[in-house]
């Protein structure tokens with residue numbers, strides 16, 4: 008039991024409580040059944056134990072010789088012990104010692120650990136190193152046995168023993184709190200203005216300590232439970248208050264002698280002790296804010312088949328017979344929540360590249376992921392159809408989809424550095440799918456892997472095969488990801504912001520690699536990007552997305568040269584056309600305002616709040632109009648605007664920083680170097 | 686890597702030294718003297734003084750300390766004040782008892798805990814909640830109470846194993862196994878609960894990693910994603926926790942050995958503590974610290990071997 012605090016420390020340290028949650032405090036705590044139980048039982052035990060002399064039905068030493076080892080009765084609610092003493096009275100009389108000495112242990116542990124953590128976080132590297140080394144030694148000491156040694160020397164004195172345990176445990180407390188204190192300080196340095204001119208003590212009292220409150224509370228609750236177990240354990244070994252004084256540990260030890268004749272005897276004491284420790288841990292869990300196991304387990308899907316069946320019926324518009332991929336009226340929604348994508352349609356011919364463009368949070372990634380059925384938990388396709396080579400993918404069961412993934416449709420993601428499994432070598436990660444897809448032996452698969460790597464422009468394929476993902480640069484990792492995607496010789500590649508996380512020069516290399524693949528292998532590509540430079544560079548067709556809709560689509564040439572939708576104009580104004588082959592330039596300007604989040608889309612035109620040409624009629628719903636040949640545009644004023652030769656000039660530098668323009672992208676589409684708006 | 690190993694070794698030696706210093710100072714700060722312990726209760730002051738003189742208790746502290754360190758390096762832990770037995774030999778007999786119980790309990794916790802934790806993480810739902818709640822309760826239960834419950838159930842009611850006592854492995858291997866069965870199961874209850882929590886958290890974290898999505902996008906079979914890739918990712922925290930568990934169970938053996946009358950280190954430390962047998966106390970602390978330190982070292986090596994980032998640097 009000596010090291011349980013360490014483990015507890017890990018749990019807390021790896022799951023820092025987000026600051027937002029901290030504010031909820033007590034109400035949040037009481038919303039969890041475990042938290043209610045923990046708080047209630049602890050309060051009950053503490054009050055009942057401390058006030059035991061006032062209410063107990065019998066004196067703890069009072070013997071009822073006629074009623075030895077009695078079962079519960081009206082007189083003795085919990086029964087009696089071998090000497091006929093009342094268990095209820097004894098249990099709660101015994102309670103105050105473990106409760107108080109555990110509290111003492113906590114006071115000592117935090118009294119040492121907390122200031123040390125604050126000092127180490129404040130004074131910097133050298134001081135922190137010294138303190139940390141010393142605490143590491145403390146953590147490695149066998150606490151239980153050391154406690155016994157202490158008892159052997161100073162005798163059977165519980166309070167000093169628990170105080171010493173507090174000293175030992177302070178090392179674990181320090182370790183957890185140091186991490187928290189350091190991160191709080193880091194945050195403070197970011198907005199140093201708030202801290203300037205305040206003394207060190209004030210900074211700690213006003214800024215650092217309050218932010219640590221939750222972690223301290225969680226730790227304290229856990230350690231309190233451990234303290235109770237240790238006190239009881241010591242008493243069990245005979246190192247507690249001696250007879251006739253009652254103690255939980257000794258009462259259980261006593262009961263173990265009567266297990267043959269009176270098994271009941273061990274139940275009440277054991278239960279009170281166990282429940283009290285459980286209560287402390289439940290309280291800690293509730294404080295830490297993690298509902299035990301309740302995360303992401305509820306899955307209620309909307310009936311999908313109906314929607315799909317409805318959409319699968321051709322709605323009059325003849326599908327492009329040459330298209331390999333045909334998406335019609337695609338709707339993606341959060342289960343029991345708002346729609347993320349509505350009515351998106353596009354099609355793609357073999358060997359063509361389609362770009363989905365728009366700012367972060369427009370539903371591009373969701374649209375792309377729905378092509379492989381890889382939507383996050385709790386998000387699903389709720390309407391429309393995705394026809395891939397004549398087959399309907401929407402609503403296809405997981406097993407069927409799995410047969411298509413990698414073999415027919417593959418995907419590369421926006422963060423190559425985390426897209427590969429860090430625990431396995433590149434060779435292992437390539438050989439597995441190659442063997443599965445191409446049904447070849449290990450050595451043959453290895454040869455194919457090296458060849459694939461060379462095909463994606465990796466010269467020293469052998470060395471890369473032996474490497475692990477953390478040993479690769481971002482561009483190299485993305486090449487490996489592309490090679491991985493090609494292992495199943497797919498006909499369609501879905502590339503989600505494949506260059507966003509990369510350096511500018513590497514971006515151009517990866518794009519030309521993709522272009523070469525399309526040219527040489529006839530691969531079709533759906534590429535998601537917020538960067539019109541990428542679209543101009545590589546795409547044949549483009550669908551501009553805004554707030555979950557495709558607002559303009561058509562050939563890339565037509566859309567970029569003669570944008571019909573004000574949003575496309577604005578994007579182009581913010582990000583001018585880039586001639587092919589040139590590196591993508593620095594982003595120039597942004598569009599004022601932000602994309603409205605799902606669930607708060609206005610009726611009528613969703614761009615109306617930011618559109619320079621918005622009028623009254625834009626706020627009522629209207630259909631998409633054909634444009635750019637086979638494409639479409641979703642703007643009620645499109646004809647007027649084209650007659651007027653309306654343009655959207657880039658905003659002046661002064662307009663760039665609009666209040667509210669720096670809203671972060673939603674979690675589904677984090678674009679680290681987002682260029683268009685954020 | 687070499688510097689890293691050197692640093693870990695230095696820390697290990699420092700820890701053992703710290704333990705020796707702490708107990709040594711403790712013993713010398715005590716108000717009883719070893720002479721009094723050896724002479725027994727009711728001995729005359731002269732007798733106690735003579736014993737102390739014979740034990741070298743009156744020499745300067747640092748002389749005694751360097752003396753003790755010198756003996757320690759040669760593996761000599763002195764003799765008991767109570768019965769004069771050789772402490773090193775005694776502890777050498779006891780170490781395997783405690784170590785085997787802690788080891789088996791750790792292995793059992795690992796098996797059961799990983800199974801439960803992984804099930805909770807991949808199945809989720811009501812079963813997952815049940816496992817999480819159950820392990821939360823199980824890790825809070827006092828081991829001695831659980832032990833008595835198991836004696837009642839497995840020994841008295843079902844008669845599968847003996848309630849207490851220890852059988853030497855050399856005399857009866859099967860009897861040995863059944864004599865440590867209940868202690869091992871008892872220790873494994875809390876251990877498995879902690880491992881289950883770690884494994885569940887590790888698996889849940891693993892399954893949300895970006896590289897798992899890559900695997901899904903490649904049509905990788907689900908069992909492979911879960912039990913090869915995600916489990917491999919979760920193995921680092923699980924193995925670390927297993928090592929910590931071994932140390933914790935080793936410490937927890939004090940109570941378990943008392944409950945089941947097992948002749949291990951824990952029992953020795955309890956006896957030494959209640960009789961103020963100072964050399965035995967120091968000896969037990971030294972041996973326990975060495976075990977902890979060696980476990981930590983091994984653990985570091987295993988974790989380093991598991992994690993390519995550490996292995997390849």
Ligand code: SF4
Pocket residue numbers: 572573574612613614615616618619620621622625641642643644645
């Ligand atoms: S419909 Fe109106 S608000 Fe929307 S883009 Fe066209 S002009 Fe702007």
